Every structure is written in C-alpha cells, then in structure tokens.
Amino acid sequence: MQDLKQEFTDVQAAIEKTEAQVETPTPAAPPAPGKVQLRHPNSGDIQEVDASPAAMIPWMGRGYQQYKGD
Numbered sequence: 001m002q003d004l005k006q007e008f009t010d011v012q013a014a015i016e017k018t019e020a021q022v023e024t025p026t027p028a029a030p031p032a033p034g035k036v037q038l039r040h041p042n043s044g045d046i047q048e049v050d051a052s053p054a055a056m057i058p059w060m061g062r063g064y065q066q067y068k069g070d
Contacts (some may be wrong), residue, residue, distance in 0.1 A: 039067035
C-alpha cells in the first residue's frame, strides 16, 4: 500500500511539472531590424520576413497577420 501511495505522489508531481511547462510558453524573440513577424491565427506558426510589401503580401495572402508579441 505504501508503494502505491508513493507512486501516486510521483505521478501527481510529474503531472504538475508537465502542466507548468505547458502553461508557460516561451516568448517570441523580437524580429531583426528590417524584418517583421507574421503569425497564422489558426496554426500559431510565426514567420519572420522582410518588412517590404513584396515579401509580406504572399504570406498575408495565406492568412498570416502581423505579430508584435504578447
């Protein structure tokens, strides 16, 4: 019975550790000078592209939006 209690405690600690990792996402790095970050609203994918219309239009046509971080 003592082994079962210890195993339960270990599993509960592992679950809490995993939940803490999931709840604290890593912040996105700021874009390099002359670049912007575009994020797809459904997938969350972030692309860093040149800050020019010619570079941004193809990505925005796929649904990406300018992303300034959280």
